[in-house]
Amino acid sequence: MALNTRALGNVSVLDLQGRFDAHIAPAVIEWYGRLPTAQVVVNLAGVTFMDSSALAALTGGMKRCRQRGGDMRLYALQQPVQVIFELTRMYRAFEIFATEAEAVASFTR
8 A cells, every 4th residue: 555645735635555454544544643734635546445444544534624624525436445435325424526626626615
């Protein structure tokens, strides 16, 4: 799993690649603790698998962002990840977008 971060103005972007599971979830949770902003976009385009610990890490991150007056957006869910979100009904908890540009722009609506 690769975890890369970058900033787009006042939005922090987390790019993930590979399997998002119990091995990488603690690193993602730690990343949330170092965030300079409360607006977060998570790129799931390269994620091929997610487990319950990954969903918990995303949910915890969203909660942390909201407590700080911000929010979290997800984008580019691939078919296997989309299925997980549908089966767990987590698509109801997150705003999910097709592209990074749409996800970032949603913070200015």
